[in-house]
Amino acid sequence: MHLQKMIIYGYIKNNILNFVLSHPWAKQEFDIIIQSIKTPLKQLPPPECQNTDIGDIRAYVSFKQHKETALHEGSSTDERFSERAHAEFINSAQDERLHEIIEDIRRILNDRQD
Structure with missing residues (x-):
């Protein structure tokens, strides 16, 4: 949940x-x-x-x-x-784990915009 x-x-x-x-x-x-x-x-x-x-x-x-x-x-x-956040950002994280967390955030934001 x-x-x-x-x-x-x-x-x-x-x-x-x-x-x-x-x-x-x-x-x-x-x-x-x-x-x-x-x-x-x-x-x-x-x-x-x-x-x-x-x-x-x-x-x-x-x-x-x-x-x-x-x-x-x-x-x-x-x-x-209304949702004000957008998934329009550059993920420049070098750490693989941090990069994946940021991409998860991007997916969440994209789901909310639909």
């Missing part, structure tokens, strides 16, 4: 972007990639976050039972954002 599907919701409080996750594995994965989220967010914040100075990003695991969210039900209360 993808990490994105394990995010229950997110919110900003006291200039901290918080994510609530549904599984401890998701928190572990999130902690691994958190630095790769912080840097671009500070350099080029999305329009939704430009009026907020996000100082830190944290993740928590919720062990409560949650009802299916509107995202899965296709409800009109579902707030969606």
